[in-house]
Amino acid sequence: MLIYPAIDLKDGACVRLMHGRFDQVTKYDEVPAHRLAAFVAEGAAWVHVVDLDGAEAGRAVQHALIGELASSVDVKIQSGGGVRSRADVDALLQAGVTRVVVGSLAVTAPEQVAAWLADLGPESLTLAFDVKLEDGVPVPALKGWTQSSGVDLWTALDRYPAGTLTHVLITDVGRDGALVGPNLDLLAEARRRRPDLKIQASGGVSSLDDLTACRDLGCDGAIVGRAIYEGRFTAAEAIAATR
Secondary structure: OEEEEEEEEEOOEEEEEEOOEEEEEEEEEOOHHHHHHHHHHOOOOEEEEEEHHHHHHOOOOOHHHHHHHHHHOOOEEEEEOOOOOHHHHHHHHHHOOOEEEEOHHHHHOHHHHHHHHHHHOHHHEEEEEEEEEEOOEEEEEEOOOOEEOOOOHHHHHHOOOEOOEOEEEEEEOOOOOOOOOOOHHHHHHHHHHOOOOEEEEEOOOOOHHHHHHHHHHOOOEEEEOHHHHOOOOOHHHHHHHHO
């Protein structure tokens, strides 16, 4: 299973949000390039970079900084936040990002996103479904996790038949940044329903045991943020535990 250490960018710094709330921000690094270099030094093959300002604004904000990060070290970067057009996707790919994360549009404009997948290839995009549980049903949230999509996760995924999509990132927003453990039931259900997909787990990882549990479920990857920043374990330890 791949470990994706996370760098969430807000106002040019590395931060983490609690439960996806923009009014609950913890700042960790003023110079994201230093954090990225540290992750690479620990053996990270991929790093997950999010433009939180873009996610909140609904438009690209920090693509220039993300491009600088992509060109600063030899590592594969998966990045999104504020991706609202094919121009945004192309700009990130041209800046050196390996896979672009598409969030809200994956739910609201599936035909458009399916066309991008067909044109660019499924290795160029990761579709991110950031869900909140509504009466126990996982429902993707939109616009920086501030609005409900009104459609359940399984319906949203069904819009991308097997063979058209490869990489999916599933985040339980209620656990994100809270260090309470990932939603293993949700991830297991996703694996059961869509065994064709490579699923990245996100939200709540607090220990190496959480990561091995995700691996044992068959997840292809896991996003790790606050647990590393708070010293629960290092990126190197996470990579070794799930190798």
